[in-house]
Amino acid sequence: MKNHLENILVSFLDYLKEGLIVIDSNKNIQYMNSYAKNLLGIKNPEGKLFSEVVKNNYLYSLISADIKKELKEEIVINDDIFLARVLNINGMKVIHFQDITPFEIYKQAKKDFVSNVSHELKTPITVLKGVIETLENEEEPEIIKTFLKKAKNRIQQMDSLINDLLILAKLESKEEKIQKKEVKLRGLINSIFEDLKDVAEEKDVKLINKVPTDSTVFVDEKKFVILMKNLIENAIKYNKKEGSVTVESTLKNSKSYISVIDTGIGIPKESLPLIFERFYRVDKSRSRNVGGTGLGLSIVKHIAEAHNGKVQVESKLGEGSKFTVILPSGE
Ligand SMILES: Nc1ncnc2c1ncn2[C@@H]1O[C@H](COP(=O)(O)OP(=O)(O)OP(=O)(O)O)[C@@H](O)[C@H]1O
Numbered sequence: 001m002k003n004h005l006e007n008i009l010v011s012f013l014d015y016l017k018e019g020l021i022v023i024d025s026n027k028n029i030q031y032m033n034s035y036a037k038n039l040l041g042i043k044n045p046e047g048k049l050f051s052e053v054v055k056n057n058y059l060y061s062l063i064s065a066d067i068k069k070e071l072k073e074e075i076v077i078n079d080d081i082f083l084a085r086v087l088n089i090n091g092m093k094v095i096h097f098q099d100i101t102p103f104e105i106y107k108q109a110k111k112d113f114v115s116n117v118s119h120e121l122k123t124p125i126t127v128l129k130g131v132i133e134t135l136e137n138e139e140e141p142e143i144i145k146t147f148l149k150k151a152k153n154r155i156q157q158m159d160s161l162i163n164d165l166l167i168l169a170k171l172e173s174k175e176e177k178i179q180k181k182e183v184k185l186r187g188l189i190n191s192i193f194e195d196l197k198d199v200a201e202e203k204d205v206k207l208i209n210k211v212p213t214d215s216t217v218f219v220d221e222k223k224f225v226i227l228m229k230n231l232i233e234n235a236i237k238y239n240k241k242e243g244s245v246t247v248e249s250t251l252k253n254s255k256s257y258i259s260v261i262d263t264g265i266g267i268p269k270e271s272l273p274l275i276f277e278r279f280y281r282v283d284k285s286r287s288r289n290v291g292g293t294g295l296g297l298s299i300v301k302h303i304a305e306a307h308n309g310k311v312q313v314e315s316k317l318g319e320g321s322k323f324t325v326i327l328p329s330g331e
């Protein structure tokens, strides 16, 4: 019975995605489970001296420490972060370690997020404070007007940041269900063009709708408008003077392909994998002139994924970019 139970326990320890090593008082390895062997790249460690087979300084210093009962520490193995526990049981040491890298990455992302949001809010608030101080002692109507305009712009900036954050939070919590219906694409693009007419005119950018009249998409209309508006807004913002933005669509293998093509400044190759990250902006000083916080494309990605779709991007620096949304064409 005891042997049978032992076999079961050993199989179970080999099945664990956590490392387990047992060493005796002479620092000889008595047991190592499969996960620990694979991770440390060791084949038959039983009976050998720990320091001879385990080439990891963190683990070595852990087992060398004088432990009364238990020791808990974060250590690094093969560039990943592990939470290691060493237990002293009747002179034998049991070392248990667990990969906590995903948790650490999540913690870091959360920290970065809070610091990015604080930074993005701090800048307009500092400007607003300055504006108010100036207005307190200013009587010249023209100057007052200029400063009020400045204040309005900054308030708008904070407003759109908070709007984007709320959209992202809702998408991430999956609190709102995607409610798909058939939507005529050409008309939807025309109304987004209408909304962005002034921005395009200001930049002398031509808006071209090449979507066939009978083209339809199966989407949550409100969210899909947010997605397309973000792509078209970018295509205008990062365009050249007298450039153009073209929207086209096709249906292929039961999928809708909707592309936004611009003749703008393009995106450097090394930035392409990063542009969908929250707060990422290519060349911050270049982007500062055009406003925005770098949340637009992460919203785009989330909405596409919520529709079981994706977004592809092709770009040539100095020539332009093409963002293609690929969605299932039916339910
Ligand atoms: N069509 C485009 N052409 C060139 N660069 C682009 C284009 N679209 C996005 N980018 C780059 O990718 C970055 C991220 O875009 P994203 O839409 O997420 O943020 P944003 O436009 O800077 O701010 P906002 O939150 O207002 O959308 C932009 O800052 C810009 O550098």
Ligand SMILES: [Mg+2]
Pocket (backbone or CB within 6 Å): 230, 233, 234, 292, 295, 296, 297
């Ligand atoms: Mg944007």
